[in-house]
Amino acid sequence: MYLKNLLLNKKAAFFSLGCKVNAYETEVMRQCFMSYGAVPVDFKEIADIYVVNTCTVTNIADRKSRQMLHRAKSMNPEAVIVAVGCYVQESAEELEKDGAVNVLIGNRLKNKVADIVNEYLVSCLENPENKEKPVIVMNNDEQDYEELCTISDYKNLRVDIKIQDGCNQFCSYCIIPYARGRISSRKPESVLNEVKSLAERGFKEVVLTGIHLSSYGLEDYSVREQANLKTDDGRMPLLELIEKISEIEGIERIRTGSVEPRIITEEFVERLSKCTRFMPHFHLSLQSGSDGVLKRMNRKYDTVMYEKACDILREYYYKPSITTDIIVGFPGETKEEFEECCEFAEKIGFSAIHIFPYSVRKGTKAAGMPDQLDNNVKGERAKKLAEIEEKLRIDYENSFVDEFRNVLCEEIIEFDGKIYMTGHTEEYVKTIFEAKEASPGDIVMVRMSGKRLKNMVFAEV
Numbered sequence: 267m268y269l270k271n272l273l274l275n276k277k278a279a280f281f282s283l284g285c286k287v288n289a290y291e292t293e294v295m296r297q298c299f300m301s302y303g304a305v306p307v308d309f310k311e312i313a314d315i316y317v318v319n320t321c322t323v324t325n326i327a328d329r330k331s332r333q334m335l336h337r338a339k340s341m342n343p344e345a346v347i348v349a350v351g352c353y354v355q356e357s358a359e360e361l362e363k364d365g366a367v368n369v370l371i372g373n374r375l376k377n378k379v380a381d382i383v384n385e386y387l388v389s390c391l392e393n394p395e396n397k398e399k400p401v402i403v404m405n406n407d408e409q410d411y412e413e414l415c416t417i418s419d420y421k422n423l424r425v426d427i428k429i430q431d432g433c434n435q436f437c438s439y440c441i442i443p444y445a446r447g448r449i450s451s452r453k454p455e456s457v458l459n460e461v462k463s464l465a466e467r468g469f470k471e472v473v474l475t476g477i478h479l480s481s482y483g484l485e486d487y488s489v490r491e492q493a494n495l496k497t498d499d500g501r502m503p504l505l506e507l508i509e510k511i512s513e514i515e516g517i518e519r520i521r522t523g524s525v526e527p528r529i530i531t532e533e534f535v536e537r538l539s540k541c542t543r544f545m546p547h548f549h550l551s552l553q554s555g556s557d558g559v560l561k562r563m564n565r566k567y568d569t570v571m572y573e574k575a576c577d578i579l580r581e582y583y584y585k586p587s588i589t590t591d592i593i594v595g596f597p598g599e600t601k602e603e604f605e606e607c608c609e610f611a612e613k614i615g616f617s618a619i620h621i622f623p624y625s626v627r628k629g630t631k632a633a634g635m636p637d638q639l640d641n642n643v644k645g646e647r648a649k650k651l652a653e654i655e656e657k658l659r660i661d662y663e664n665s666f667v668d669e670f671r672n673v674l675c676e677e678i679i680e681f682d683g684k685i686y687m688t689g690h691t692e693e694y695v696k697t698i699f700e701a702k703e704a705s706p707g708d709i710v711m712v713r714m715s716g717k718r719l720k721n722m723v724f725a726e727v
C-alpha cells in the first residue's frame with residue numbers, strides 16, 4: 267500500500283471483454299480495488315474510476331474495447347479511465363493518441379492495477395498537470411506466471427479459475443502470443459488452495475481456464491516436449507492437476523476451457539475417465555476441418571488426428587459433448603476447403619460450434635498472406651456453418667430424449683406465471699424444469715424431453 271490511499275470510498279466500475287481468462291482477471295482487479303476500500307459499482311453507473319479489461323483477438327474486439335473506454339468517458343468526463351490488457355499491449359500508441367484514457371496498463375500486471383491507479387491519483391494530486399498526459403505501464407519481459415489474489419466473492423455456483431497464461435503456438439492468424447507472451451503456469455498448490463477454499467464455501471463446480479491450457483506446467487521443458495504436451499519423463503501436468511482437484515471433497519464437477527486435440531490420447535483419457543467428477547464435455551479447438559487450411563494456420567494437427575481424439579473420447583465416455591471453435595474465410599480458403607470443413611463438422615457431430623469470421627490481425631503471418639477473402643464471402647460462410655451448427659446442436663440434445671441426466675440447479679426463473687429451475691447437465695446441455703423443492707446448488711436427476719423454452723431443453727424431475 268502507498269502512504270496515501272486515494273482509492274478509499276471511490277466508486278470503481280469494471281468491464282471485461284473477450285475470454286474467460288479476462289473475466290477472471292477482471293474479478294481479481296475488482297477485489298484489489300475493494301481491498302483499498304473502493305466501492306464497486308455497475309459499469310452503467312456514474313463512477314470515479316472505470317477499468318476496462320480489453321481484448322484484441324479480432325478487429326471487433328479492438329473496436330468494442332475502444333467503445334467501452336469512450337462510453338466510460340462520456341458517463342463521467344472527470345473519471346479516471348483505465349485500459350488494461352491485450353489491446354493495450356498491442357496498441358498502446360493508438361490508445362495514447364485517442365485521448366479517452368488516463369492510465370494504460372499491459373498484461374501480467376493485473377494484480378498491480380489498483381496500486382498503479384492509486385499512484386496515478388497521488389501524482390495528480392501533487393502535480394495537477396499530470397492529469398493531461400496518459401500514464402503507460404507495460405511489463406514486456408516478465409514471463410513468470412502472475413500470481414493473482416484469490417477471489418473471495420463469486421456470484422455463481424460455477425467458478426472459472428485461471429491456471430495458465432500465454433501461448434507458444436504461434437498459429438498464423440493469432441495475435442495472442444504477442445499480446446500475452448510465452449506460456450506460464452500457476453503453481454498446483456495455489457490452484458488446489460483456491461479450489462479447497464471454494465469447496466468449503468459451498469461451490470460445486472470449477473472450470474479450469476487458460477490461454478493455452480494444454481501447455482499447463484510445461485514452461486520449463488524443451489520445444490519438443492511442449493509440442494508433445496508432456497514433460498521429458500512423460501508426465502502430463504494438466505491431467506495431474508485435474509486428478510488432485512477431483513480428490514477435493516465438495517467439488518462435484520470439474521471442467522476445462524478449450525484444450526488441444528493433441529492432448530487427447532488414449533493414455534490421457536484412460537486416466538481422466540477415472541476422475542468421475544470430471545464432466546464429459548470437451549471443447550476441442552478445431553479452427554478448420556480442411557487439412558490445407560490447418561497447415562496454413564500453423565495448427566499442429568490434421569483432421570485424422572482430430573477425428574481419432576473424438577473416437578477416443580467416445581470410447582471412454584457415454585455421448586460426450588464435443589464443442590469447438592471454427593474460423594471461416596481464412597486467407598485463401600477455397601470453396602472446396604470450406605465444403606470440406608462443413609462436411610468434417612457434420613462427420614464429428616459437434617454439440618456446439620463457436621464460429622468466427624477470419625479477422626486480419628496486424629503483425630501476424632496470416633495478415634500478409636495472399637487471397638484475403640471479401641467480408642461478404644466470410645459472412646455467407648459463417649451463415650452456412652451456423653445452420654449446420656444449429657442442426658447438430660439440436661440433434662445432440664435430442665439424443666437424450668427420455669434419458670435421465672444429472673443437473674446442477676443454478677437459477678430460479680419465472681416464466682408465464684410459473685416458477686422454473688434452470689441448470690446444466692454433465693454434458694453442459696442447459697435445461698429448464700419445474701422448480702418443485704430443488705434449490706440452487708442441488709444436483710437433481712431429470713428426464714429430458716424434446717421440447718424447448720428459450721434455447722433450454724425442457725425436463726421433468
Ligand code: SF4
Nearest residue numbers: 433435436437440442
Ligand atoms: S493456440 Fe493458436 S489460437 Fe490459441 S492462443 Fe495460441 S496462437 Fe492463438
